[in-house]
Amino acid sequence: MGLVLGPNQYGKAESRVVRIYRDSARHEIRDVTVSTSLRGDFADAHLAGDQGNVLPTDSQKNTCFAYAKEKGIGEVEDYALGLARHFVDDVPSVSGARVVVDELAWERIPVDGRGHDHSWVRKGQEVRTTVVTVEGAGEEQQAWVVSGLKDLTVLKSTGSEFFGFLKDEYTTLPETHDRMMATSLVARWRYGRLDVAWGKTYDDVRATLLRTFATVHSLALQQTLWEMGQAVLTAHPEIAEIRFSAPNKHHFLVDLEPFGLDNPGEVFFAADRPYGLIECSVGRDDGPDPGLAWSSVPGFI
Numbered sequence: 001m002g003l004v005l006g007p008n009q010y011g012k013a014e015s016r017v018v019r020i021y022r023d024s025a026r027h028e029i030r031d032v033t034v035s036t037s038l039r040g041d042f043a044d045a046h047l048a049g050d051q052g053n054v055l056p057t058d059s060q061k062n063t064c065f066a067y068a069k070e071k072g073i074g075e076v077e078d079y080a081l082g083l084a085r086h087f088v089d090d091v092p093s094v095s096g097a098r099v100v101v102d103e104l105a106w107e108r109i110p111v112d113g114r115g116h117d118h119s120w121v122r123k124g125q126e127v128r129t130t131v132v133t134v135e136g137a138g139e140e141q142q143a144w145v146v147s148g149l150k151d152l153t154v155l156k157s158t159g160s161e162f163f164g165f166l167k168d169e170y171t172t173l174p175e176t177h178d179r180m181m182a183t184s185l186v187a188r189w190r191y192g193r194l195d196v197a198w199g200k201t202y203d204d205v206r207a208t209l210l211r212t213f214a215t216v217h218s219l220a221l222q223q224t225l226w227e228m229g230q231a232v233l234t235a236h237p238e239i240a241e242i243r244f245s246a247p248n249k250h251h252f253l254v255d256l257e258p259f260g261l262d263n264p265g266e267v268f269f270a271a272d273r274p275y276g277l278i279e280c281s282v283g284r285d286d287g288p289d290p291g292l293a294w295s296s297v298p299g300f301i
Contacts, residue, residue: 005043005046005047007039008039008042008043008046009037009038009039009096009098009296010037010038010042010054010057011035011036011037011038011057011060011098012035012036012057012058012060012061012064013035014033014034014035015033015034015035015036015061015064015065016031016032016033017031017032017033017034017064017065017068017073018030018031018032019031019032019068019069019072019073021072025117026117026118027117027118029106029120030068030073030103031103031104031105031106032073032076032079032101032102032103032104033101033102033103033104034064034080034083034099034100034101035099035100036057036060036061036063036064036083036087036097036098036099036100037097037098037099037296038055038060038087038091038094038096038097039094039095039096039097039098040053040091040093040094040095040096041053041093041095042054042093053092053093054093055087055091055093055094060087063083063086063087064083067079067082067083067086075198075199076101076103076128076129076130076147076198077130077132077145077147077196077198078198079101080099080100080101080130080131080132080145081099081132081134081143081145081194083097083099083132084097084098084099084132084133084134084143085097085134085141085143087134088134088135088136088137088141089137095135095136095137096133096134096135096136096292097133097134098131098132098133098295098296099131099132100129100130100131100132101129101130101132102127102128102129102150103127103128103129104122104127105122105123105124105126105128106120106121106122106123107120107121107123108120108121109121125151125152125153126149126150126151126152126153127149127150127151128147128148128149128202129147129148129149129150129188130145130146130147130148131145131146131147131188131293131297132144132145132146133291133292133293133295135291135292142291142292143194144190144191144290144291144292144293145190145191145194145196145293146188146189146190146191146293146294146297147188147189147191147198147201147202148186148187148188148189149185149186149187149202149206150185150186150187151184151186152184152185152186152187152206152209153182153183153184153185153249154182154183154185154210154213155180155181155182155249156180156181156182156213156214156218157180157265158178158179158180158265159181159216159217159218160178160179160180160181160217160218161176161177161178161179161217161218161219161220162175162176162179162219162220163175163176163177163219178265179251180251180265180268181218181221181224181248182248182249182250182251183221183246183247183248183249183278184246184247184249185209185244185245185246186244186245186246187205187209187228187242187243187244188242188243188297189205189232189236189239189241189242189243190239190240190241190242190243190290190293190294191238191239191240192237192238192239192240192284192287192288193238196238201236201238201239204235204236205232205236205239208228208231208232208235209228209231209232211231212224212227212228212231213228216228221246221248221276221278222278222280225244225246225278225280225282226280226282228242228244229242229244229280229281229282230282232282233282233283233284240283240284240287240288240290241281241282241283241284241287241290242281242282242283243279243280243281243282243294244278244279244280244281245277245278245279246277246278246279247275247276247277247278248275248276248277248278249270249272249275250270250271250275250276251268251269251270251271252268252269252271253265253267253268253269254267254268254269
């Protein structure tokens with residue numbers, strides 16, 4: 001029996017890059033966490049301890065900071081594409097690169113009815129994210145962009161049902177035609193092309209997801225995700241596929257009868273675990289091949 005080295009990659013995970021723009025008295029801020037992974041001719045590093053083809057992970061980290069200064073952080077997709085193409089095009093031993101960028105949003109602190117010039121407060125809990133993969137050199141080079149959001153917590157106090165499900169000898173869950181439904185949504189969408197207004201598309205997809213969640217009468221979280229995916233793809237032909245990971249944030253009605261109190265869907269216990277985890281993808285049957293777009297993207301089917 002022979003042993004062989006399988007697929008491998010290496011990189012620098014979660015470099016926190018905060019870029020302040022001081023071009024005027026009114027500063028701007030971008031706050032991103034960057035993870036890089038490189039693939040290529042690294043067999044000798046594993047098999048013989050020879051680091052001759054290995055660009056140190058510290059150099060990868062430094063590149064993230066240098067690019068933030070030299071080229072700025074515009075749209076996170078463009079920043080990630082620039083980094084990935086640099087590693088593939090300029091480092092001889094690298095044949096492929098993956099760059100993951102998560103962005104935290106800040107908003108200006110209001111002072112006297114106006115956002116302060118150089119003071120901010122963290123905006124919400126959601127994180128904008130992109131995963132960019134670049135493979136190959138020259139005219140054969142390919143690039144894939146998967147953008148999305150995570151930690152978008154949404155809740156509806158009615159307009160959700162769950163009934164008619166399969167039952168066995170261990171089933172205790174009662175059917176309901178009026179329940180609270182909540183989730184901390186992760187959504188990532190794969191672009192079919194690269195000539196995209198990244199920021200505008202992100203804002204519109206986010207708004208579409210929220211609007212659909214709010215307005216669809218849900219018979220199950222699965223159905224809601226399907227409707228959300230349909231709405232996004234209908235509105236955005238540049239998106240080939242969208243994938244969801246949605247943990248159920250369970251809210252259980254509290255029994256107040258021992259205290260002589262009625263509870264018509266007003267007081268709940270919010271449980272953090274265990275929780276149902278619903279995942280699905282919605283795509284175009286004639287969409288472009290995903291290639292390496294989803295490779296190594298965690299938490300998705």
